Amino acid sequence: MEEILKQIEQAITPKMQEMSIIVDSVEYVLEGNYHFLRITLDKVNGIDLDTIVEATNIINPIIDELDPIEESYILDVISKEKGSVENG
Numbered sequence: 001m002e003e004i005l006k007q008i009e010q011a012i013t014p015k016m017q018e019m020s021i022i023v024d025s026v027e028y029v030l031e032g033n034y035h036f037l038r039i040t041l042d043k044v045n046g047i048d049l050d051t052i053v054e055a056t057n058i059i060n061p062i063i064d065e066l067d068p069i070e071e072s073y074i075l076d077v078i079s080k081e082k083g084s085v086e087n088g
Helices: 002-018 049-066
Strands: 022-031 034-042 074-079 084-087
Touching: 002 022, 002 034, 002 049, 034 049, 049 074
Parallel strands: 034 074
Antiparallel strands: 022 034, 074 084
16 A cells, blocks of 8 residues: 555645645545545645645546545545545
8 A cells, every 4th residue: 555655646746846735645544434545735834725625626636547546435635734625
């Protein structure tokens, strides 16, 4: 799984850098009955919810194209400081 997470991070980082966003971490976690592909983003002066939504809309098709994880999961793009936006 570690290699898959690195592959995802490498795939999304260039697009995030274009938005001056830092990819802080990419994790695959089990919470309750659900698996989450959790991507934590950051920005020098903080990152607001609108930027998280915009980043999610860019990240989602990249991950769909990679299709790196066979089992069902929820994409959870979050800020180090604020809430998250979930896509299934």
